[in-house]
Amino acid sequence: MPEQNPVLTPSQLNTLARDLLESAFPLVWVEGELGNITRPGSGHLYFTLKDARAQVRCAMFKPKSQWLKFVPREGLKVLGRGRLTLYEARGDYQLVFDHLEEAGEGALRRAFEALKARLEAEGLFDPGRKRALPAYVRRLAVITSPNGAAVRDVLSVLARRLPLLDVDVLPSLVQGETAAAQIADLLRRAGASGRYDAVLLARGGGSLEDLWAFNDERLVRAIAASPVPVVSAVGHETDFTLADFVADVRAPTPSVAAELLVPDRRDLQARLRTLQARAGSLQRQRLVQAMQRADRAALRLQAQSPQARLRLLRQRQDALLRRLQGQWRERLQQRQAQLRHAAAVLRAHHPARRLQQLQARLQRVQARPQVAITRVLQRDRLQLRALARSLEACSPLATVARGYSILSRADDGRLVQSTAQAAPGDRLQARVRDGVLSLTVDAVSPSEKPL
Template sequence: MADHVLTPSQLNTLARDLLEGAFPLVLVEGEIGNLSRPGSGHLYFTLKDARAQVRCALFKPKSQWLKFVPREGLKVLARGRLTLYEPRGDYQLVLDTMEEAGEGALRRAFDELKAKLAGEGLFDAGRKRALPAFVRRLAVLTSPSGAVIRDIVSVLRRRFPLLEVELLPVPVQGEGAAAQLRAMLQRADASGRYDAILLARGGGSLEDLWAFNDEALARAIAASNTPVVSAIGHETDFSLSDFAADLRAPTPSAAAELLVPDAASLGLRVDGLQRQLRATHGNTMRQRAQRVDHAFLRLQARRPQARLDALAARAAQARARLANAIQRRLERDNAALRHADAILRACHPQRRLLQARARLQAIRGRPQALLAQRLQHATLQLRGLVRSLHAVSPLATVARGYSILQHADGRIVRSTGDAAAGERLEARLHHGRLLLRVEGKQDS
């Protein structure tokens, strides 16, 4: 059986698939060599030790997150996946992250200690203390020779010159720094002199900031009775002191701005409160003046002469009302007398006799007028009935040339069957009557 023949590209593809499938993410520690920075922003270099080297690539999106500047000879810890660059047949390590050697172990220790303290509730928001509204005296724990204390003092003097600031000098890195930081923090808290304590340090590597990741220091911060503000490193740096403190500031300068109000803004607020106070005072004084005026009027109303004047006025009003009532009563009595006199005159016997005669005369003429009216109405009704009766009367038919045949007893002859031969009949005409005899009959 002949062997299967592969092209170089096919062989490299198979090798790449084998490498990527067989190796998970790997951590490689080595020294940077052959560093190249093309215009694309990618980084190409080798990681080497005394006996071997491996090609590495860190592409632009991830290279921008580096916290250090890679350089030749720098020892680093790199994390990535093995693959094969098919055009040249070179296998290489494509990196996800890279940090200076030594930080990897520190980072793992930091994560483990952070998880432990968080599990104990040391970082819970519920246990953190609120800062006072106005900090009068501040303790700053930092290096006396660094730029950090100058930046903090500059911001505090600009924003709130009335604040009293005390520098408590301590080392912020190196061996023994964590213990000195903890001891100074505990002395400042026990003194009761300060409204707040600020821990501050400039930026640096994880190793430089390691003093602020000390477990004993984090516990001392959490146990402090004085509120603690932590401002360690840059905005992207986090330490256990930040998590344990009552307030974390991204930078020392930002911490200074958070601790004190702006003097200009505070001045505007004071001016507004003064205006409000003056307005309130003015309103209060006006209200009190009105109450004094009302009290004076009430006092004036209660003087004896004022009461006598009021009683005299009431008596005058009562007299006027009485006079008006008497006048109205007299007018009503006079009207009643005039009405009674009219009634008496109407009831005089002679006057009543004359009135009776007039009514009798009127009554006498009423029956004749009523009888004449009724006779006229009956005559009109009778004439109407006559016209209606004449319209339906057989005499009207006879007047037009017809006649009515009757038997001797007055019964009407309506057909030949009603008359017998030889019977005498009477024909009623418009004028007069004819006597007839039936000679014979002929049915139609």
């Protein structure tokens, strides 16, 4: 064993090989034929991809394998994108795919997306340019295969919903190289005829390759240029074609397209009954209005006859007479009231009446001082009585009346209030309740304690 070369284990060798493969081939597109397909319970998909000269082991892990739009089967040609790696446990060289599609459909899908992007950039799919379907389609052109299930479904739905609809089936191929040109030609002829209110493009389901005629650029431009609205009902609900994007209305299935184009006859019958009832009501209302106008016209004609005119004039004359009589009566009453008022004024200003008024006023004026004097005298009398009662209460006579006496000198009438004011032999007078006593002082004996 050479000493300068390192010794590797199988796992180390496989790891190095895997790293080299993955770095040299990050992502590759490989086209080939499926073989040895197995799908264990883990959900992974294992298979080989081969051509006439070689094959390679491949794997597609869950959940990528559950997103496939087709069922893998032996011998199917597919196109896949994956990375090259090495399964270290067994040393198997393999491709691990993250995308897988049928080889032919993959090319068609890329062409479909490229054409769609280009037409969309031109504005062919713009919702603003699309037209609404007519409220009631009277004539309908159906461009489809005369032998397919789609035309049977459409005619069945139309017959059930609106049997009176005028339907023309324009037979055409719906698959193959010449189908797109034939459909476009029928579409142009139907629009140029001016016969139809709408055109329906119908076809049953199929693969992308089966529906490819409805992705043809010539057909897409013919739909966009159609002078009448176009309804596209191609394939199943999950299928989309460029005809669906450019059409004025896209229906998921031909049957649904038929339901969109025509109303249900039961709805029309109900609406018709409602309109009939409304028309009857309006007719009755207008009849009543017409009868009322006729009655008014008859009354006007009757009112304009000579006899009616004469009656009307007589009625107006009577009304005017009554009005004049009322006015004269009212004026007479007003005049009488004015005369009565004037008489009353004259009577009020008559000299005798005026003299009587002045005499009555003089009597009232003369009586006023007497009344005032009487009131003053009564007031003074009351005040005098009150003063008398006050003086009487303070009078010495009141004290005398209670048993006391007033002692005064007989010669000058001065009151004697002390023994010092009297001397023996002085003559005094004592006023008692019922008279005056004359006294002579015999002796004076002052008390020890003054009162």
